[in-house]
Amino acid sequence: MFAKEIKELEQEVIAWRRHLHQHPELSHEEQETQAFVCRMLEDAGISYETMKTSYGVIGIIEGGQPGKTVALRADMDALPIREKNDVSYRSTKERVMHACGHDAHTAMLLGAGKLLQQKRSELAGTVLLLFQPAEEDAPIGGAQAMMEDPTFLKWEPDVVFGQHVWPDLPVGQIGVRAGGMMGNSDRFSITINGRAGHASMPHQAVDAIVVANQVMTSLQTIVSRNVSPLDSAVITVGTITGGDRYNVIASEVTLEGTVRTLSLDVRDRVEKRLIELVKQVAEGLGATATVNYQHGYVATVNTPAWADHVQEQALSLLGEGAAPEVSPSLAGEDFGRFLQKYPGTYYWLGTAIAERTVQSPLHDSTFDIDEAALSHGVNILATTAVTALIKIN
Template sequence: MWEKCKELQNKLLRMRRDLHQIPELGGDLPKTRAYLEERLQEIGIPFEENSFDSGLIATIPGFKDGPVLALRADMDALPITEENEVDYISRHKGCMHACGHDTHMAMLLGAAELLFKNRDRIPGSIRLLFQTDEEGAQGARRMVDHGCMDGVSAVFGTHIGTILSKEIPAGTVICTPGCCMASFDKFIVRIHGSGCHGSTPEKGVDPINIGAHLILSLQEVLAREIPAVKPAVLTVGHVEAGKTYNVIPTEFLLEGTIRSLDKETRDFLAKRIQEISSQTAALFRGSAEVQMIWGAPPVVNDPAMAKLVADCAREVVGAEKTIDHVDAPNMGGEDFAYYLEKAPGAFIFLSSSNKEKGSDVSHHNPRFNVDEDVLWIGSALFVKIVEKYFHIE
């Protein structure tokens, strides 16, 4: 039945563009949820609302009791002002679907329509997870807390775009066994000094000086304390201090992220950020407060489920556009990891990179866009996974 997804392409495109125009942030997504509820009602699929946020859990019952297979799409957008010159540009100023979540919802809706029409062939049930707040790494956890993974036998999700490489052509499917994405966590360091006039720095404690030394010192953790064979990232992405050129401020704010593929490295990075921040501040007569905001753990695909996906991809897009091995995991993060802690499954990448169409721009960029011609592939993959998992001929 997966071939029928090609006939849904125009509908998928319309839904994607509808959703692209109403991006919302975090866990409160009233317009997005209303749109999804309307589409689910049109198809006839029953659903319930997540008790913690705007997430939705819909169920397609098969012809008999059996395994429960979960399919997930994320719903939230990013605080970015869109710069694409398209007639379906975001109508919400300062907010944009710059990571492809609009396509994820559309592709899952398309698959849901076809699966619902063929529910009398499914010896089990399909659970559709429409999840908020992936960007904040909180949505999947809230879905799990609501009970969305109770009784689930396997779970699958897809991410569109150029995550692995913009050189991978549009329509290529990538699904690999084992760890495919890193953990991702945020750290915040507040350095406290003593403000004074810039002409008399000896009368104060300069937090900017402390912050400058701290930024350089933190990079030495990667260079000299983490084995070269263990991938890890420590990035400072935001600093803030002072209001004018001739005043030494009292505080310096530093924010960044750490990425790793195992718990040992993850914990070590957090520990060293705390130690180095405190000791560097003390060295220059200041003090530091460190806050760790823990995100999602690494995304670890079940080998059997990853093989199942790769086999499905070879049927849907062909062997030449199926990748089942990469040399190293991607250091981006995804809270889909929380679902994989509850049931075996796999996270799938669908390339939409096409330079001629301008869809080779990186995620989280104001000009991010996708090659919409691949939308049917995302739906077809979900449907084919259901066929293969349940041995439907």
């Protein structure tokens, strides 16, 4: 549908992506990124509005005929990571890096917007370009604030699509499935209080480190003994802090971690059991424990009909084998909040670098993409928007 136009646009999209990669900004700090997006929209003749409550931007492409509204979303923020890639477009900021591909997402949405603007007279309806800030600010994020912003509420979509670069898939493939695509992403903090004492006299103390060890071991029984083997759940303790000195029995230890699940039912069951078990283990060893359990991003659950629609576009554009069967990921994604309110689909765009025998994962200091994937991403976004308008009108 856009083959010729995409060829002409390819180098421009790469340049946009590299500019954004060199100038990353953390969540809630996307001021320069917002300004760049607005300039590019202006250059393309696309109307836009900025959010009242954040650095978000909405591009508005109104078709030549009335109709429904389709939204395409890209996130804009970076991560507090020092980049280790030796490339010409390396981040110019010491501890900030686009290690999750949001630079590519923004560039591809700008490209799709430019193509759609050129075809706007043929469109029946409206396409919204949602440039969302603060996706990395889990568990708060930026999606909910965007959906509640007065500007967004003027242009509510009938269906919404999002794509994410994916190093586990080769260029020329996408990953999409009906139902759960990404997981619920919760976090917890456990504080165990024992009683301090001299290392040589443990019988006079309650060792919070020993209790913490038992708690950590017990947590793993929740997945193995309280969750069906056919369901998905992961409990990970990421940090442990406690103790004051090598010869003093610790009085307090704090564990921090995350819980990942796919269904809300399993999420509730794991939360309830985690709080119960931690307190029971601590009390059984003479200590006390407090648990702060915080809900994060909800699972990203694709609307089956729209997942099929995206798969059809990918197969049409990229050929047979372009949409292999994929399993869901338990990584968190703020886009799930859009899909709680609106039908739509979130899919992965293959960006594996063929020269690398081992791909660097998302959020890694050496993460990068094969920029040949950018034109595919632009094409799928733009084509999906056009065909979705036809489908819903």
